[in-house]
Amino acid sequence: MIPLKKKNPWKKRILLTVLALILIGAGIYWYVATEKFADTNDREAAYTVNALDFIREFHDNDSAANAKYRDKIITVNGTISAIEPADSSTVNVKFIDTTTSSYVIFAFQEQHAAEAQTLKEGDVVSIKGSCSGGTFSEILGVEKIDFKRSALNKDKK
Numbered sequence: 001m002i003p004l005k006k007k008n009p010w011k012k013r014i015l016l017t018v019l020a021l022i023l024i025g026a027g028i029y030w031y032v033a034t035e036k037f038a039d040t041n042d043r044e045a046a047y048t049v050n051a052l053d054f055i056r057e058f059h060d061n062d063s064a065a066n067a068k069y070r071d072k073i074i075t076v077n078g079t080i081s082a083i084e085p086a087d088s089s090t091v092n093v094k095f096i097d098t099t100t101s102s103y104v105i106f107a108f109q110e111q112h113a114a115e116a117q118t119l120k121e122g123d124v125v126s127i128k129g130s131c132s133g134g135t136f137s138e139i140l141g142v143e144k145i146d147f148k149r150s151a152l153n154k155d156k157k
Helices: 009-033 049-061 062-069 108-116
Strands: 048-052 073-079 084-086 091-096 101-110 126-136 142-152
Touching: 048 049, 049 062, 049 073, 049 091, 049 101, 049 142, 062 126, 073 091, 073 101, 091 108, 101 108, 101 126, 108 142
Parallel strands: 048 073, 101 142
Antiparallel strands: 073 126, 084 091, 091 101, 126 142
């Protein structure tokens, strides 16, 4: 009798493991890509700050300020210095420190884009958003502090 050649079971296991890893990776990617964030207006602010004091805190020591504020919901009160179109449906709002040219820039959540388009330079507003942190430009000598998922703060404090 001729012995039958056994297939290598380890090849099948490796193939199934690779397939399982691909499926898990695709699931994680889909979850992250379709993640929705809660409305910023419904979130409690970790800090409420004055725009110029906030900018100066980053300008003086951006490492400490980033550690304190990054990825937190912050309410920033101040006078709008500039409004820049982000695309055809929304605008970005800036508070600028005229002594250093450093600034805070807010990108609004989709559901609050219409409110942002009604704002004008010189308006005194309260904006709540998720602080992405500040970066200092050695070339320009200015600090830029980014906010994402921003909304006008309805309950001004």
